[in-house]
Amino acid sequence: MPLALYALTAGAFGIGVTEFVIMGLLLEVSGEFQVSIAAAGLLISGYALGVVVGAPLLTAMTARWPRKRVLIGLMVIFTLGNAACALAPNYAALMAARVLTALAHGTFFGVGSVVATGLVAADRKASAIAVMFTGLTVANILGVPFGTWLGQQLGWRATFWAVALVGALALAVIAALVPRDRGAPEASDWRADLAAIARRPVLLGLLTTVLGYAGVFAVFTYIAPMLTAISGFSEGVVSPILLVFGGGLVAGNLLGGRLADRNLVATVLGTLAALALVLGLMTFALHDRWAAVLFVGLLGAAGFATVAPLQIWVLGQAGEAGRSLASSFNIAAFNLGNAIGAWAGGAVIGQGAGQGAGLGLVPLAAALFPLLAIAVALAAIRAGRTLAPATA
Numbered sequence: 001m002p003l004a005l006y007a008l009t010a011g012a013f014g015i016g017v018t019e020f021v022i023m024g025l026l027l028e029v030s031g032e033f034q035v036s037i038a039a040a041g042l043l044i045s046g047y048a049l050g051v052v053v054g055a056p057l058l059t060a061m062t063a064r065w066p067r068k069r070v071l072i073g074l075m076v077i078f079t080l081g082n083a084a085c086a087l088a089p090n091y092a093a094l095m096a097a098r099v100l101t102a103l104a105h106g107t108f109f110g111v112g113s114v115v116a117t118g119l120v121a122a123d124r125k126a127s128a129i130a131v132m133f134t135g136l137t138v139a140n141i142l143g144v145p146f147g148t149w150l151g152q153q154l155g156w157r158a159t160f161w162a163v164a165l166v167g168a169l170a171l172a173v174i175a176a177l178v179p180r181d182r183g184a185p186e187a188s189d190w191r192a193d194l195a196a197i198a199r200r201p202v203l204l205g206l207l208t209t210v211l212g213y214a215g216v217f218a219v220f221t222y223i224a225p226m227l228t229a230i231s232g233f234s235e236g237v238v239s240p241i242l243l244v245f246g247g248g249l250v251a252g253n254l255l256g257g258r259l260a261d262r263n264l265v266a267t268v269l270g271t272l273a274a275l276a277l278v279l280g281l282m283t284f285a286l287h288d289r290w291a292a293v294l295f296v297g298l299l300g301a302a303g304f305a306t307v308a309p310l311q312i313w314v315l316g317q318a319g320e321a322g323r324s325l326a327s328s329f330n331i332a333a334f335n336l337g338n339a340i341g342a343w344a345g346g347a348v349i350g351q352g353a354g355q356g357a358g359l360g361l362v363p364l365a366a367a368l369f370p371l372l373a374i375a376v377a378l379a380a381i382r383a384g385r386t387l388a389p390a391t392a
Contacts, residue, residue: 004115086164127258233292
């Protein structure tokens with residue numbers, strides 16, 4: 001793989017840390033600003049909203065720019081946003097800085113996916129996207145635990161200063177290693193781009209992404225109480241178990257990319273089926289400690305095995321006209337799935353009054369999402385075949 005691809009991985013690492021590290025610092029933030037834990041938790045929702053809004057908006061605004069310039073500009077926004085988080089004088093300012101930082105997230109992964117596929121041969125495009133997304137998985141394994149530890153030792157502001165430094169380093173590496181666009185910047189018409197996105201196969205592909213990832217986060221959002229209330233683990237053991245989840249992320253991400261390079265459609269359907277199976281069986285596995293740990297790892301592997309195939313699939317459905325915009329919309333779709341999954345899992349728990357009964361039903365309910373995603377994917381395949389003769 002070319003070095004420029006690993007420069008994109010460095011940027012993905014920094015963005016991944018920023019998105020998830022706040023989960024481990026909610027107590028510190030709520031204590032300093034005298035807000036509730038629930039209010040501090042909205043910093044996660046605010047970031048997700050920034051991703052959903054910023055991904056298509058910034059991509060459309062920068063459509064005529066050379067892609068390398070876009071990536072550099074996004075890392076500038078990312079670095080300044082994290083510095084603003086570190087300097088935030090109050091809760092409102094911290095929320096605004098989080099949303100500002102999130103604006104760079106979706107467009108970076110969207111444009112970065114297009115750049116990554118252009119760096120390799122046609123038969124390695126999905127693997128290239130998987131390598132870039134490895135930065136996100138490593139952020140979960142190493143970056144988030146270290147950032148949480150740093151914030152607990154030196155204060156939460158130190159964590160955001162550290163992430164800002166990572167952003168500055170990633171900016172330098174991208175500027176040095178990512179090649180300039182060949183030829184003149186592509187002419188782009190946002191109306192034509194939106195028309196490409198509005199095609200039925202693309203919309204169905206985006207819906208497939210939303211449903212698939214809703215299943216993952218319906219369970220992962222509440223994995224800690226599941227492990228303590230159902231599996232019987234102590235709270236201190238949860239963090240090491242989550243390292244198993246991170247290991248599954250890396251393995252599933254790379255495996256999904258390789259399989260997609262061989263047979264994209266089969267990989268999309270197969271990884272979603274595997275995710276549904278893991279979620280369904282996890283309902284029973286949680287009642288045994290060893291099985292619970294195993295299925296935490298399998299959840300990470302099955303969940304992230306879908307990422308590169310879904311990303312490359314939506315790119316292909318959009319065609320050349322709307323690739324960057326479609327890629328960014330798909331990143332927004334992943335984050336929308338996160339939000340829907342977290343809400344759905346909470347709704348199931350609420351039906352069980354927050355006790356073990358409600359928690360125990362979450363994986364089974366979550367399995368419905370990837371099954372629905374398979375149905376939508378099949379509809380997208382049929383729609384693509386129907387439209388193919390007219391397109392030709």
